[in-house]
Amino acid sequence: MRIRERIIETGLFFSALSSVFITLGIVIILTYESFGFFKEVAIVEFFTGTTWMPLFAEPKFGILPLVSGTLLTTAIALVVALPLGLISAIYLSEYAPHRLREMIKPVLELLAAVPTVVYGYFALFFLTPFLQNFLPELSGFNAISPGIIMGIMIVPYVSSVSEDAMKAVPMYIREGSYAMGATKFQTAFKVVIPAAFSGIAAAFIMGISRAIGETMVVAIAAGMMPNFTFNPMEPVQTLTSYIVQVSLGDVPHGTIEYRTIFAAGMTLFLMTLFFNIIGFWLRKRIREAY
Amino acid sequence: MTRSAIELKAEAKNLNFYYGPVHALKNINMPIERRKVTALIGPSGCGKTTFLRCFNRMHDLYPHNRYEGEIILYPDKINIISPEIDPIEIRMQISMVFQKPNPFPKSIYENVAYGLRVRGISRKGILDEAVEKSLRGAALWEEVKGRLNSLAVDLSGGQQQRLCIARALATGPRILLFDEPTSALDPTATSKIEELIIELKNEVTIIIVTHNMQQAARVSDYTAFMYLGEIIEFDKTDKIFTAPSNRLTEEYITGRFG
Structure with missing residues (x-):
């Protein structure tokens, strides 16, 4: 035994x-x-160069276009995901009647279960043509449409972690606010959100890491163009979609071109690591908030 | 008891309260005298906290709760529990201090200013004055005046509870409700809160729920003994603790049940 x-x-x-x-x-x-x-390749050239043409006869190894592409699509995704995620969380935690919440939550979480390739084609074949109705100069591949779609994809992550943090705020703290004559809205924004702040911040960080690491949507709809720009109408390439592009091609093992995957991967890893460390630190503080 | 000599602040008339199907308060009739301390005592589950929370409509926060009857607030003679009355209007006038100190995750200053801020008051002069006056009123000013911007959660339990009293005082309430305010505090902090309650009745009408009969005897002018959702006996505190007229009251205050 x-x-x-x-x-x-x-x-x-x-x-x-x-x-x-x-x-x-x-x-x-x-x-x-x-x-x-x-x-x-010199580290300085790699991190400051603004041209990324590693597969050309005269290769240029400046990672900044990929970083700008990643940051641009991530920023667009966050502009969509953070407010929507936070508002959904506030609604679910503070306003929704119990039965409605039990219905909405699984549906919202289903958003996270849709394969990302579906989201990618949705961005390319639905959202981009739709946006072109209003923005005629929008190119077929661009940063804004996969950015928005990634944002929608991330909403459930942000809202579910934020909601958990708000639900963890004890009822007696809310009662203190109501007893002072506060409305539901005032209680949610002046008391519950500050009390759940570290948890909400952790949710935001998680959303950021998720957006930085997302691959399929940007690979399909952003255009695979290492373009050093912050214009969301233009095609861009992210670190992740570059890695996909090279991995799918026939770059010989052991060459410098092959190793760019790992340099890009390393950059990506450092970026997400940075945000995860911040998230971890915030999460550790969550229990001291009230 | 003669009614003519006392000035009423509130009065429960045929008050019934239901948690869904549970009939928690049964036909309660009771006066609350102005600028006196009225204590509600009784064994756990007797309905004393339920009764207290009718006064500021806290039951409205949860579904399936129902009031019947009246709690008249004087001198306006409005019925506090009437569905036509906005509970927020009531809570603007009737403040509450809870069993467990529940400061907000904000600075000491912002905790006290909260009630004024939710009423849309943001002029610094007014807030500064109200914060100081309320903290003095709650006997906390001297201890915190040098660190008004530090977080309220860093205060000791007793200080936190006095901060909650200051918060409740800041809006100039007409009635102050205390729900077992010292049950989470040590004896020193408890006696400070009790002294404070005795002092505060010069300015505001107080209703206090307590488990502690000595506390009721020390701080209150009137005492109601409740059992199974009913008021068994209501009288001057001296009378209740020296010559109760009901056998149940006597058994409870002598510690034979409860």
Whole structure:
């Protein structure tokens, strides 16, 4: 019996450890391959160059166009996702009657279950032509339409984490506000949101990381054009969609072109890591808020 | 008890209250005298907190609650629990201090100013004055005057409860409701709050729910003993604690049940 317990415990231990090993493996490979890349391309050139043409005869390795593309689509997504997500969360947590909330929540969460490739084609074949009715100069591939679609895709993540944070604010704090003659709206905005602030901030950070890392929607609808621009009407390429593009092509293993994937991946990893660390730090503070 | 000598602030008339199908308050009739402390005592579940929360319509926050009868607020003679009366109007005039200190996640200053801010008052002069006056009224000013901008949650439990009293005072309420205000506090903090309640009745009518019979005896002028949703006995506090006329009251205050 004792031996069986030990076997079970060891099995559980290694299962838990596997994700740690996988993460470590990814970091090691990323670092190793990027190291090879940076032996041939100067770090300064990589991080300050404004032209990304790694597959040309005279290659240029400035990552900024991919970073600008990523930041642009992410920013558009956030402009959509943060207000919508927060408003849905406020409605669900503070206003919706119990039965309605139980109906809306699963539907909202279903948004997160739609495959991203569907969202991508939705952006390309529905939203872009639709927007072209109002913006005739909008190019067929652009940053705004996948940005908006990504935003809608992220709403359930933002709203569900924000709602949990607001629901965790104890009722007696709300009662204190109502007892002072506050309305529901005043209670939600002046008391519940400040009390749930760190949780809501964590939800926002999660949404940001999700938008930065999103691949399929931008790969399909943003145009694969490493364009150093902040104009949402133009086609752009993000770090993720570049990686897809090269991975799908026939770049030979071990070449500098091949290693650009890892340099781009490393940049992406650092960006999401940065936001996740902020999110982690905010989450740790959540219990001290009230 | 003669009615003519006392000045009424409020009066419950045939008050009934239901949590869905549960009949929680049964035919309550009781006067609340102006600028006196009225204590509600009784065993857990007797309806004393339910009764208290009728006065500022807190039950309206939850579905399936129903009031019947009247609580008349004097001198205007409006019926507090009438569905035509906006509960927010009532809460603007009748403040509440809760069982557990519940300061908002804001600074000391903003906690006290909250009631005025939700009424749309934002002139700094008015707020500054009200904050100082209320904190003095709650005997907290001297302890916090140098750190009005620090977070309220950093105060001790007793200080937090006095802050909640200051918050409730800031809007100049006509009635102040206390729901077991010292049940989460240590004896020193408790006696501070009790002294404060005795002092505050010079300015405002007070109704206090308490589990602690000594507390009711110390701070109140009138006491109502409740049991199973009914008022068993209501009289001057001295009378209730020295010569109760009902056997149940006597058994409760002598600790034989409850």
